[in-house]
Amino acid sequence: MEKITVKLTNPEGLHARPAALFVQAANKYSSDLELEANGKIVNGKSIIGIMSLGAFQGEDITMTAKGHDQKEMLEELKKLLEGGFNTI
Numbered sequence: 001m002e003k004i005t006v007k008l009t010n011p012e013g014l015h016a017r018p019a020a021l022f023v024q025a026a027n028k029y030s031s032d033l034e035l036e037a038n039g040k041i042v043n044g045k046s047i048i049g050i051m052s053l054g055a056f057q058g059e060d061i062t063m064t065a066k067g068h069d070q071k072e073m074l075e076e077l078k079k080l081l082e083g084g085f086n087t088i
Helices: 016-026 048-054 070-081
Strands: 002-007 032-037 040-043 060-066
Touching: 002 070, 016 048, 016 070, 040 048, 060 070
Parallel strands: none
Antiparallel strands: 002 060, 032 040, 032 060
16 A cells, blocks of 8 residues: 655646546556545545545645555656646
């Protein structure tokens, strides 16, 4: 299991389009993924779960991955979140 915390830079936060892009990137990997923000933990591969976080720009998002490709998954998703969704 691997865990990292990143700051959300996207002005829209994790809503609709950014959440869809995030889920699309996460589902390329077989590892399990959980996201935590504002004390709430959700499935990181569920668009509904991610949108329910209500995460906004500047907030910290903690990602926890478990599986054989966890490191690669977290690296890609970190770039996506920190890059404001401009890296994919």
